[in-house]
Each structure stands twice: as structure tokens, then as C-alpha cells.
Amino acid sequence: MSLASRVSLPGLARQEITCPYCFAEIAPQRIPFRCRGQVGRRQGCAPVLDRELAEYTGSTAGASLPPVFAAPPRSGGRADCPDCAQPTHNRVCPECHNPLPTAYCDSPGRIVALVGAKNAGKSTYIAVLLHELMNRVGTELDTSLVACDDRTIERYKRDFARPLLEERRLLPTTASAATAPREPLVYLLTRTRPSKLARTPLAGMGRAKHDALALVLFDTAGEDLRSREVRDLHLRYLEAADAIIFLVDPLELPGAHNALADEAQPREGTLGEDPDSEPINIIARVTEALRLRHGLRPGERLPVPVAVALTKIDALGPAVSRQSALHRSRSGSGVLDLDDRSAVNEQVRALLHDWNAGQLDLFLSQQYADYALFGLSALGSMPEGDRVGAGGVRPYRAEDPLLWLLYRFGMLDGD
Ligand SMILES: Nc1nc2c(ncn2[C@@H]2O[C@H](COP(=O)(O)OP(=O)(O)O)[C@@H](O)[C@H]2O)c(=O)[nH]1
Numbered sequence: 001m002s003l004a005s006r007v008s009l010p011g012l013a014r015q016e017i018t019c020p021y022c023f024a025e026i027a028p029q030r031i032p033f034r035c036r037g038q039v040g041r042r043q044g045c046a047p048v049l050d051r052e053l054a055e056y057t058g059s060t061a062g063a064s065l066p067p068v069f070a071a072p073p074r075s076g077g078r079a080d081c082p083d084c085a086q087p088t089h090n091r092v093c094p095e096c097h098n099p100l101p102t103a104y105c106d107s108p109g110r111i112v113a114l115v116g117a118k119n120a121g122k123s124t125y126i127a128v129l130l131h132e133l134m135n136r137v138g139t140e141l142d143t144s145l146v147a148c149d150d151r152t153i154e155r156y157k158r159d160f161a162r163p164l165l166e167e168r169r170l171l172p173t174t175a176s177a178a179t180a181p182r183e184p185l186v187y188l189l190t191r192t193r194p195s196k197l198a199r200t201p202l203a204g205m206g207r208a209k210h211d212a213l214a215l216v217l218f219d220t221a222g223e224d225l226r227s228r229e230v231r232d233l234h235l236r237y238l239e240a241a242d243a244i245i246f247l248v249d250p251l252e253l254p255g256a257h258n259a260l261a262d263e264a265q266p267r268e269g270t271l272g273e274d275p276d277s278e279p280i281n282i283i284a285r286v287t288e289a290l291r292l293r294h295g296l297r298p299g300e301r302l303p304v305p306v307a308v309a310l311t312k313i314d315a316l317g318p319a320v321s322r323q324s325a326l327h328r329s330r331s332g333s334g335v336l337d338l339d340d341r342s343a344v345n346e347q348v349r350a351l352l353h354d355w356n357a358g359q360l361d362l363f364l365s366q367q368y369a370d371y372a373l374f375g376l377s378a379l380g381s382m383p384e385g386d387r388v389g390a391g392g393v394r395p396y397r398a399e400d401p402l403l404w405l406l407y408r409f410g411m412l413d414g415d
């Protein structure tokens with residue numbers, strides 16, 4: 001089924017589930033189970049080498065697991081292992097054998113993809129956004145963020161949280177995806193809230209709506225779309241995405257020079273002359289790929305909601321911050337503040353036009369039926385050398401794009 005037909009039916013449960021690891025499309029009744037193995041004193045199947053999983057991760061480490069078996073699910077989404085007879089509810093992708101959480105199988109999971117040029121601030125943003133969702137923002141919104149596999153937990157700690165948040169070191173430049181892990185970090189964001197229906201007197205009491213969103217984060221540069229091996233996986237990733245967050249570094253927009261704080265000026269334009277890494281070119285290349293996949297005719301716009309965020313807005317000088325919607329704090333009330341949303345959108349649009357980057361806005365409006373502009377700062381202040389600024393990591397509006405997407409997906413109310 002094409003992405004276009006999936007997205008044009010909001011609210012209807014999809015027929016197929018997309019694996020957030022390998023992007024295979026799976027019929028729900030075809031999702032196999034993994035035996036729970038030995039649990040406490042109950043005997044279960046012994047671990048065996050899982051070839052599909054080892055193939056996916058490129059390593060046999062961590063791939064010795066209880067066996068996978070196909071079975072029609074019984075009530076409660078469980079099945080009994082044919083070998084050891086133990087019930088299990090662990091589901092896996094039939095292609096790559098990565099775990100598919102029950103909440104993801106049950107509700108139409110949405111895949112959110114993140115794209116940006118080298119140095120746009122992707123790695124830093126990933127580190128900070130996930131931390132915010134696991135803590136402050138998660139509490140505010142009553143959401144829980146759970147890593148879908150152990151490798152994600154490991155890599156988040158080792159490559160993101162520990163260096164940046166604990167040791168306050170800037171993250172090293174991401175290695176090209178040709179050598180770096182080709183796996184995404186996969187999280188499930190779930191939110192339980194009373195549905196509108198459940199609040200009416202006619203509906204049964206205590207009915208809650210469970211919604212799930214898969215955050216699938218590849219920490220690779222948009223430039224990598226140039227290399228054939230990486231492009232394939234990434235195109236499948238983008239095609240499977242139900243929403244995209246594009247990160248744009250304002251320090252790379254030549255027109256923004258005068259808006260930068262004095263201390264930010266030495267850091268601007270680090271990408272030099274490579275036109276492939278200019279924000280608009282990255283966005284254009286991704287857009288072109290998406291149009292092809294969707295088979296759009298000229299003049300038709302892509303239905304995928306797109307959040308375009310200027311990163312590092314702490315680097316903007318006082319000229320911008322005065323009477324700025326961007327520098328007002330979000331109310332933090334667990335709903336999307338629609339007035340605030342449109343004020344920020346308009347301000348970012350005005351900034352782009354001031355900076356002679358109005359073509360970016362124009363391009364987005366021609367290509368996407370549903371896009372929104374954001375400004376955020378993952379660090380909250382300019383780094384000092386290769387370290388986070390003295391005040392530590394103080395993210396600012398980092399969650400905004402995600403709140404908007406939750407709102408667009410009907411998982412968050414607007415006010
Ligand atoms: N001032 C400021 N600089 C940032 C921020 N986030 C990232 N940077 C800078 O941008 C550089 C590249 O960020 P990184 O996340 O590695 O970009 P990636 O290549 O897209 O993964 C970092 O080393 C920081 O110097 C931010 O929120 N504010």
C-alpha cells in the first residue's frame with residue numbers, strides 16, 4: 001500500500017503495520033511471537049542464534065534469544081509456544097525479528113523521522129529531546145517513552161546521554177552512515193487519556209484512548225542520501241514516515257549573519273561551500289524522493305506533516321529576542337497553545353524572509369499540504385570550545401515540533 005493512501009485516511013486503523021526497524025509492511029495477523037524462554041522457575045525454550053536478527057544488526061552479539069514462532073494470536077494478543085507451551089505476548093517483525101511492542105501492533109503506530117544536514121544539530125537534538133520526553137515533558141503530557149529494544153537503550157546512554165548530559169561534552173560529528181550503525185534508535189511514545197467520547201455521559205466510564213507514536217531516529221546526515229547503500233535504507237525510512245522533522249541550522253543561512261549574537265559569529269557557516277549541505281538542498285532532495293515514491297503529479301502536494309525547526313536559536317542576538325514569540329516560554333499546560341503556535345510560526349516565517357531564505361518557506365508551501373515552522377535550542381546557550389556552556393544543557397522549546405505532531409495526530413488537544 002502506498003504511503004499516500006495510508007495518510008489520506010486519518011483516524012482509520014491501517015491494514016498494515018510498518019516495522020520501525022526495517023520498514024517492512026506487515027499484515028497484523030502475520031506478526032510472529034518470540035517465546036519468553038525460561039522465566040523464574042518455569043522452564044522455557046533455550047536461547048538459539050536468531051539469524052534474522054544477527055543479519056539485521058550485523059553481529060551475533062545479543063542475537064541468542066528464545067525462538068520465534070508463527071501462531072494466530074489468542075485473546076489478549078498472546079500465543080502459546082509450540083515447543084514449551086508457555087504463553088507469550090512478545091511479538092517480532094517477521095523480516096528482521098526486532099521486537100514490535102504490543103501498543104505499536106494494536107494502535108496505528110506513527111513513524112516520525114528526523115532529517116538535517118551535517119552539523120544541523122541532529123545528534124544534540126536527539127539527546128536532549130529524548131531526555132525531555134523521559135522527564136519534564138513526559139510528566140507534563142502524561143506520556144511514557146520506552147525504548148523498543150536493548151540496543152537502543154545502550155546506544156542512547158553511551159553515545160548521547162552520557163557524553164552530552166553527564167560529561168557536558170559536545171557530541172562528536174556523526175560518522176558517515178556507511179560505517180556507523182545503520183540501525184535507528186526506536187522508541188514508543190504512548191499517551192493514555194480520556195477520549196472525547198469517553199467524557200460524554202453516554203459513553204462508558206473509565207474508557208481511555210491509548211495512542212502510540214514510534215520515534216525512529218537515524219542519526220545520519222542528509223548528505224548521506226548521496227551514497228547509494230545508505231540511500232536505499234533512508235528512502236524506505238522516509239517513505240514509511242508519517243511525519244518528518246527537518247532541522248535547519250540558522251548559522252548556515254547566509255542572510256542570518258546580522259541576526260547572530262556576537263559570540264555566535266565565529267561558529268557560523270562551518271560547512272563552507274558544499275551546496276549539497278545547504279538546508280534547502282537537503283530538504284529539496286528528500287522532497288524529490290518522497291514525491292517519486294508517492295507518485296505525485298506536478299502541483300500535487302505531499303500529505304505528510306512536516307515540522308521545520310531552526311535549531312540553535314540561542315545563537316540569535318538581542319535584535320531577534322526583543323518582543324519575540326520565540327523567546328516567550330511555553331505555558332506547559334499539557335495542551336498545544338494554538339495562539340502561541342501561530343505566533344511562533346509567523347515569527348520564524350518572518351525571520352526566514354528577513355534572511356533572504358524566503359524561498360525555503362515558498363518551497364515548503366508548494367510541496368507540503370501541512371507544514372509548520374519552529375525555533376528551538378537543544379543546548380540553550382553557545383558551547384564553549386568542545387564543551388557545553390557553563391550553565392549546562394538548558395533546552396528551550398525542544399519539544400515544540402513533537403507537540404505539534406501529537407496534536408496533528410489527535411493525541412494532544414489544542415487550546
Ligand atoms: N548554540 C548552539 N549550538 C548548538 C546547539 N546544538 C548543537 N550545536 C552546535 O552544533 C554542533 C553540531 O551539532 P550536532 O548535534 O553534532 O549536529 P549533527 O551533525 O546534525 O548531528 C555542535 O557541536 C554544537 O557546536 C544548540 O542548541 N545551540
Ligand SMILES: [Mg+2]
Pocket residue numbers: 119122123124172173174219
Ligand atoms: Mg550527528
Ligand SMILES: [Zn+2]
Pocket residue numbers: 019020021022023024093094095096097098
Ligand atoms: Zn523489521
Ligand SMILES: [Zn+2]
Pocket residue numbers: 035036037044045066081082083084085086
Ligand atoms: Zn518456547
